[in-house]
Amino acid sequence: MNQELIYTVLLLVALGALAAIILYWVSQKFKVQENPKLEQVLEALPNTNCGGCGFPGCSAFADALVNADDLAPYNCPVGGNEVMKEVGEILGKAIEEKDPFVAVVKCAGAIHVRVHHTTYDGAANCSIASNLYSGERGCSDGCVGLGECVEACTFDAMYMDETTGLPVVIEDKCTSCNACVTACPKDIIELWPKGKRDKKIYIACVNEEKGGTARKECSMACSGCAKCVDECKYDAITVENDLAKIDYDLCKLCGKCIVACDVGNIVSTGFKPEMINTLAEKREKRLEKEKEAKRLEREKAKEVAEAEKENVSDKPES
């Protein structure tokens, strides 16, 4: 009995040892030569697998980095310059510093400024709703408001503002991974340079319809009136297809366009609250002044017309 037990154990040990030897030999023979730096690079990357770099995940990106001759075209938007610097040190290559980007929502068409046409009660998904028809509210280019971008964001950097029905980007959390941009069926989300000292000015509208038509549907729509273009000293604003656009590189953040906009559609972020308030106040004052001027003009015209009338009625008598 004992003897059988011993033989069995011995046989199993011998088999195990044999298998170990074979496995060791195979692993040495067919070893994959991996660049030792690959693991280091992968460790340095954020490992969020968001795809913002254009590669399907961090390991594919690390592979591309290790095999690249020049690191300049590569960028990890999540890690930013810091991570890229670290990667550059590991690989012993120079990197190109890039301005960080952030997602901006180019629609100011809150619930209360757009005409309500119908009520949508289908599947709560922006793409489905916008495939079906032009939307619950006026302006078929504007935000659908069902939050597909918020769902797409893996960094919790977006939320739906219930009072406006529009998505809001939390800039500190936004990694410019592009997920919301591709998710939005209306293409109203855009990656915008985070800006000098995180300040930026952009136009929150994508509607290219004629001014009157656009304004009928949304009181915040850009009509392409070009008042901001006249005001801008740096030629940073252009109007194309009844829609104004700010060139980020030319913009000096003076804020004059904000004062010039009739509908208040030019948005500034990163400025001190006092600064934003002053600009808004200036805008209000300007609008009031213009209103007053128009009223005076109308009265004057009325007076002139009346005077003419009197003249005409006087004539036959004289």
Added chain:
Amino acid sequence: MLLDFMKGLKHFHKGGVHPHENKLSAEAPIKELPLPKSVVIPITQHIGAPAKVVVERGDTVKVGQIIAVHEGFVSSNIHASVSGKVGKIDKVMDSTGFKKMSISIRTKDDIWEDSIDRTPDLVKDIPYTPEEIVKKIMEAGVVGMGGAAFPSHVKLSIPEGKHVDYLIVNGVECEPYLTADHRVMLEKPHEIMVGTQILMKALGVDKAIIGIEANKWDAIEGLKKIAPEYPGIEVQGLRVMYPQGGEKQLIEALLGREVPSGGLPADAGCIVHNVGTIYSMYMAVQKNRPLIERVVTVTGKSVKEPSNLLVRIGTPISDLIEAAGGLPEDTGKIISGGPMMGKALNELDIPIAKATSGLLLIPEERSKRQEVYNCVKCGKCVEVCPMGLQPVELSLLSKNKNLETAQAHGILDCIECGSCSFICPSNRPILDYIRYGKSNIRKAKAS
């Protein structure tokens, strides 16, 4: 079912549902609507390239005059449906739910193009060659009037290497509520027979079957009675089942042939046309009358007089509703088409298009979607899918954007009949997600 068998009724064999028929307007004869004050005619009422506008604001046009010319082969001519002055040419909301370029015409008098034969006489002789017939149909801007609005002349040009031996005329009208085709078959049987013969000549086939569901027994009998006068045309009754009017289902029901995945009816040796289209083709070929009017059913349980109206293309829907007894106060939704595949309209002045087969008014409390519950994996959607697909799986794959797998599982074969959403006990928006998946696949293919 035994009775159906005794009557010799055919049907398709995979899936299908049977919603309440509710053919409220079946007894209402076709009534001509008075001329509208103005019409708005979209230049894309068909699948394919938009037509090119050839009139300008201020031009005077006659009824039947071409106002937009087809661009490319898969496109269709657009004609003025009233005479008068051309107004704004601008983007207007149409029945698709999007703003489309449209031509508005302010009606003045009723002056027709001289070439149009306006007499009601039946013209039986077909002196034209097949090429001439196709050309006439193309000139008249005839499109599929069952709902898809596919330019008809394209369907008449059989791809090379395909052999077609049957023409199928679709008089099924399987959508609940709608009765427009039913009334046309009852009131214009001879025109439909001649129209069918015209198409047989154009296609070079000697056999045609008119398929009609058994809930239109009077139409079946009426057409059967006159069928002997027209050799080669057979009238076949069908058991009432949705979606029997689907091209692929109808071919299977009538001939037992299956259209291969991704293929056309021509691959199964047949061409299918709707009866409304056949009638328009008869008008186009025998009477030189372009597609400027159509029969529209205005119906719904709350509608005072459910009716079938002959209206000019471009008439605002409010005119039709007025003619059917006015807009009921509690209306929650107005659907263009039937309740299964139709689309809710978002304004009251949307114009009638070539493919608008009906207007269905639904009261507020019945118009809302019901609360969505979790899927209980009951498999009812799989059971009713007429294409033999797995709707529950396809909808989830689409939702999670797993497009490759969805495509491998045949999502592109879905005919969007809505049987799955109709039967789902959890009220899940199955079809919405399948459509979403299909559009994503199409987008991916395009880019």
